[in-house]
Amino acid sequence: MKKLVPLMVLLSALLLLFVVSMPHAAAQGVEPTVIYEVNGKTVEKPLSEVNSSGAFEIGKNYTFKWSSSVTWILSFGGKNLTGTGSRFTVTLEQSGTYQLKVIENANTTYVYKFVVGEGPMGGYLALIGAGLAVGLSAIGSGVGVGITGASGAAAIGSDPKSKFGRILIFQAFPQTQAIYGFLIAIIIMMGIGAFSGHIENVPISIGLAAIGAGISVGLAGLSAIGQGIVAGTGIGTTQHDRISYGKAVVFSILPETQAIYGLLIAILILYGSGMFGGGVKHYSLGVGLAAIGAGLAMGVSGLTAIGQGIAASSSCAATAENPKAFTKGMIFSVIAETPSITALIIAIVVLSATGLLSGSGFMSGNAALFVGLAAIGAGLAVGFAGLSGIGLGIAAGSSVYASMREKASFGKIMVFAIMPETQVIYGLLVAIFIVNGAGLFGSKPLAFPIGVGLAAIGAGLAIGVSGMTAIGQGIAAGSGAAASVEKPSAFSKSIIFSVLPETQSIYALIVSIIILYAVGLLGGGLQIPKSMALFVGIGAIGAGLAIGFAGLSGIGQGITAAMGIGAFTRRSESFGKSMMLSVMSETFAIFGLLVAILLLMAIGVF
Known part of the structure; x- marks a missing residue:
């Protein structure tokens, strides 16, 4: 035992030395x-x-x-x-x-x-999203309620026995969009702690996502303008029971759907970001950019409700004159909504691929930032091209009245009504190319240089902005529908005039495809050196802006073409001169195409 004592002392000393x-x-x-x-x-x-x-x-x-x-x-x-x-x-x-x-x-x-942390910047960016949500939607509701109120005031002034209760109900329809925007703004502010007097330090990516949500519900809230147009017509047609109150209400609520789509995407973004009280999530900057892409797709295309309001207003008035026009009126009114449905699909695909739809499994790594930029490109493509719905509404509105005439061919009239649909198809096609090229349809997104994402934005701008030529095509097609009923032999020539404003979008489609092929988003791999990707992406945005905005000359071309149709319908010998006047506006689109091609050549893409 005595021998163990020195050993224990030694072990204790070693243990103490080790601890120290x-x-x-x-x-x-x-x-x-x-x-x-x-x-x-x-x-x-x-x-x-x-x-x-x-x-x-x-x-x-x-x-x-x-x-x-x-x-x-x-x-x-x-x-x-x-x-x-x-x-x-x-x-x-x-x-x-x-x-x-x-x-x-x-x-x-x-x-x-x-x-x-990233500091308060994310929280303050989120405040911008809240402002966009309530501000933009308030514009739509304010204008829509004003249009409806003007119709109501006219009804009260002309008839002391006007049904004031119905007027108030119709005026209430365009108010809902502002309520949606107000709701999203409150959710965003609660999510970042704005009501507690101290904005939380949330990631910048969350702030970007909030901006995407604000864009979605805010821009889609401008659908209230279209709803105000048809609700105003509903007031006039129901005061003397020329149309059943129920049918007028059905037409009046049709443009509401775009606002609901925008609200849905905004809620999905905020839920995936944890702003519903589950705790703010942390994800990469690219996911926040993807949320902006989804918001642009749904928000901008939500303005198709203006076209739907025009078509539904004409259908409501036509049904008041002839109750049998209700079914055809519903068909023509729904046509203008299709661009928003395509945008909704692209937005959901983007949210699902980046993890925002489920609120987990967020995209990360080298692919995230590229995918975020690519999503913005896809959103611009399908969002702005979706504004062709305004042209669809203009054409459909004229087609409703044309279909009411005796011996009117519903099939021929429908051809004119759906003509402006082609621009949204072009936009959807480019959006699918971008989304597929980025690998969002697969299980694993692809990692490209940042410049490729910028190039996707350029392609989206080209086809998206030029897609608004459908407004001009809608004006021309509406005139063609009326002319073909008045003079059936004018059908073929009216088709020619109605097709003219579409050529600008075809130019833009060509430029978009060239860009996407060069950067590898159409398959075949990157056709340019990686070191040049950033410069090519910036140049592609320039090319997209050139052909995209120059393509808007198609609106002017559509106005001329519409008058040209009327001219040769009255005097057949004026066809050639009318055609010459109608193609003049094409010149400016060619200028844009030329500059776009020169830009692509300068960056080594073409």
Whole structure:
């Protein structure tokens, strides 16, 4: 036993030496304090408290303080910052998890970890989303309610026995869009803690997603303008029971669907981001950009409700004259909604692929940022091309009355009514090319250089903006529908005039396909050096802007073509001169095409 005592003493001494030589951790209660500014005041708190409160933010200065002179080592991303002394001041320039070592001597080292957030920028970006949601939708509801109110005031002034209760109901229809926008704005503000007096430090990606939600419900809220147009007609037709109240209500609520689509996408984005009280999620910047792409797709295409309102208004008035026109009127009114349905599909595909639809499994890695930019390109393509619904509504509105005439061919009239649909098909085609090329239809998105994402935006701008030529085509097609009923022999020539404004979109489609092929989004791999991808992407945006906006000359061409149809219907010998006048506007689209091709040649794509 006596022999064991020295051995036990020796073991105890070795154990004590081992414990003393071990690095100490913050969990043992030893930690530095942190000195930093909050709202202009200097505060000093323990590191653990600063970390748990999320007070570490990028771009701010922090001074770590120790009770004696030590060696400091701050590590992040494989890089180290070092210093000596009792204080260590640094500027945190990137978000993420940092490691801080405090070395007192050769045997004593303390190791701490803390998380640096992105600061309040994400929260303030989210406020922009809230503003867009309520602001844009308020414009739509304000104009729509104003149009309806004007019809109501006219009805009251002309007939003291007017049914004021019905007027109020019709005027209430366009108000719902502003309610949707107000609801989304409140959800966003609650999600970032704006009502608590302190905006939470949420990731920038969350702020971008909130902007996407605001764009979706805000722009789609402009559908209230179309709803106001048809509701105003409903007031006039129901005052003397020329049409049943129920049928007028059916026509009046048709343009509401686009606002509901926009609300749906906004809710899906916010739910996936954790703004419904489940805790804000953390995902990459690319996912936030993808949310903006989905919002653009649904929000911009929501303006098709203006065209639907025009068609439904004509259908409501036609049904008041002839109750048998109700069924055909419904068909013509629904046609203008189809572009929004295609945009809804693309938006859901984007949200599903990036993880926002389920709120988990968010896209990350090298592919995320590229996919976010590509999603914006797809959203621009199908969103702006979806504005062809306004042209569809104009053509359908004229077609309703044409179909009421005796011996009118419903089939021929339907041809004119659906002509402006081709532009949204072009936009959908380019959007599918982008989404498929980015791998969003598969299980794993593809990783391309950032420049390829910019090129996708260029292609989307080209086909999307030029798609609004459908407004001009709708004007021409509406005139063609009326002319073909008045003079059946004018059908073929009217088709020719109605097709003219579509050529601008064909030019844009060609440019879009050239861009997508060059950057590998049509398959076949990247056709340009990776080092040139960024420059090609920027140049592609320039080419898209050139042909996209120049293509809007098709609106003017449609106006001329509509008058040309009327001219040769009255005097057949005026066909040639009318055609010459109608093609004049084509010149400016050719200018845009020429510049776009020269730009593509300059960047080595064409």
